[in-house]
Amino acid sequence: MAGNSGRLKLALTLGGLYLLLAALFGALAAVLWADMQEHERLALLAIVMPRLELSILIILLAWFFLGLIVSAVYRAYVMAPLTLREQALVMVSANPGLRLQELGAPEIRTLAQVVNSLAEQREALQRDVEARVREGRASIEEEKNRLAALMSELTQSVVVCNLDGRILLYNNRARLQFKALAGESRSAQDGVLIGLGRSIFAILDRHLITHALENIQQRLARGSQQPVANFVTASRAGQLIRVQMAPVLGGQREAEAGEGARAFAGYVLMLDNITRNFEMESQRDALLQSLTEGSRASLGNIRAAVDNLLDYPDMEAEQRDRFVGIVRDEVAAMGQRLDRTVNEFSDALKARWPLEDMLGEDLVAAAQRRIEGRLELPTKVEEVPEGLWVRVDSFSLLQGLSYLAKRLRDEYDIRELRFRMAQAGRLAQLDLIWSGAVVGSQTLLAWEIDPMNVAGENSPLTLREVIERHGGEIWFEREKASHRAFIRILIPSALPQEALDAAPLMQVDSRPEYYDFNLFRQTEESRALDERLLSELTYTVFDTETTGLEPSAGDEIIQIGATRIVNGRLLRSESIDQLVDPRRPLRPEGIPIHGITEEMVAGQPAIDKVLPLFRAFCEDTVLVAHNAAFDMRFLQLKEEATGIRFQQPVLDTLLLSAVIHPNQESHKLEAICERLGINVIGRHTALGDAIVTGEVFLRMIPLLEEMGIRTLRQAREAAERTYYARIKY
């Protein structure tokens, strides 16, 4: 099919030509007829009438051949240039690698060849320019990546937002933290709450942010050196988050425009989950209270009794015994209270040096490296229980261990040191073991209070201070049976689950798209989405796999894949890839297409669990899908059952392709990819198709722009006018 408009034009041209010829010959015949004498007319009729059928046949044949010639000429000189024109436009704006087909008349073929060689030259030039630009950009990119890498390694959650509260950068830690905060209901999927271009207000109260911004603005106006604001907020799950906000100040140009104070472009939020600290604090409060008020009451009772005993010595013996009894009971009660508080609140009573959770094995490995490297003293590991976590200030503790090793080597000539760890209630034992020499307790005591000095590294701390910092203890013991001795250090152990979130941190191998600084320039649009430029909207590109093609006949969704486009970038790391239990058997003929089997969907959530997730994912965005009508039909059929309506604007890449290339034969996803020069990998999974669709859509935006289609409304209206839009499911 070479396009409807082309055929119509051909038919019109031919019809016109026939009419013209008929008119000309008719006029000629009329003039000749009028000029003839009566006998001439009769003679002509006599000649013509018997051969009328033959003449008409000849005329019709002539017309037929004329038609063939015109159509061939039309194809060669009109249709071919039309097709070439479309291809050339693609070359100009979307796929510089495309070459014109050699179509039509020889002249046009030569023209196509010339255009192709021009394109060749242009591509070479472009490559050259791109190479230069790449070089130039490489250093900037490197800096950005360094920042992103730095951010991703941070153990603190960091989120950067522009003034509208749109997130333009976040690190993995923040993602994990918000995931945990969102609770179980949403944790099935990554990055639903946090995402580039999403609003921070979905997570933090808008008023808190506004208030903090005002504080910062005031501080800036006063010329404060540290315009930082702090606040604490509670999540829905009751976790306490301490937030520190620092402004991101605008560039030089904006600074000049601002009056005195530098304008700020956004802010950095550093988030800490302080629930545990806060619990400690409350515990400490409770402790203080029970100690003061509890003691006061008891003391009051004792004092009153004692006062009476002293002031009224003449009282009866029975009365005296009662008062003495009171004193005895109250003193016993106070003793018990003290014991209880010491046991219950021992953690809260410790000096609060910031300690970090560390795996026992890691601690020992670090100590081994340090001691072997600096002291050239061989070490071995005897036993370290798997999954033993300790809470330590690793730097000072390692210094302390090296210091002990050095003194043992220097003063007792120890040849080898062994490590052993064990769990002991809420504490962990760390033993340094050696054979032979006995270190007296007095010696160890002396070592504890000497300043630590290891391999030329002087520490202002003593070993005692290091131990106290951990709320620990240290002592010397002998294993008489094996002629060995060891120094045991007690340090606090940590609950394994407290360190759980460290594991996913390590698994990030490819750097995800966690940042987009271009969002800084975005400002809140009060205008409806309809009037916004296609290039600045945020999209959710999605695709579904289904049991079959007839939603109204009971076919169901079995997979939803979705990803996002923010600021003209496809964010593969922010995606949904969810299998759905259709609650009905799969059709065997569909399995080879989507590759999803009964086993895969068994136990997956049903659609009523998945749709809320999907809705949250595509909130505030424009939906994009290939052949969107099909997918939307499935979603709409679920509206009543789930109460979830998708009322966002929808763009269909199939229709947009028909808008851009009305004269191309196929608007299948593969065909479009080929036209636009997109490599297709991983198709026929929902997420794979969604990603391909997203890339197609990104290439289409400049093509649409060339046709004057810039806003969402223009795109929707153009799509509705195409032929394909009239097919209904």
Place this chain on the structure above:
Amino acid sequence: MSKRILIVDDEPNIVVSLEFLMKREGFEVAVAGDGETALRLIEEKRPDLVLLDIMLPKKNGFEVCQAIRANPDWQAVKVVMLTAKGRDTEVAKGTALGADAYMTKPFSTKDLIAQVRQILDVA
């Protein structure tokens, strides 16, 4: 006629001492173990002074104090609050609610007697 004192406290160990002390000092003594009993005994016995603990079952000391001050018939009743809560905020609250004196445990019985005598204006 001797003055009447109502002791309101739920801790027997202090009640024993206070009761003994006040009796020895020549006062007529009644004891209540919770806030509601206290209010009932005030109605019945019209004490001249109430020794009032704050941490009480049913109605706490602050509520009892407020109830006393809210009743026009009871304006002559003096209130001394006795409590283990030593915070200045609570002292301020007690005084604001109409306590005539506020003593923090542990107190000396001599001070308490002196305070009570002064408030009741007896030698």
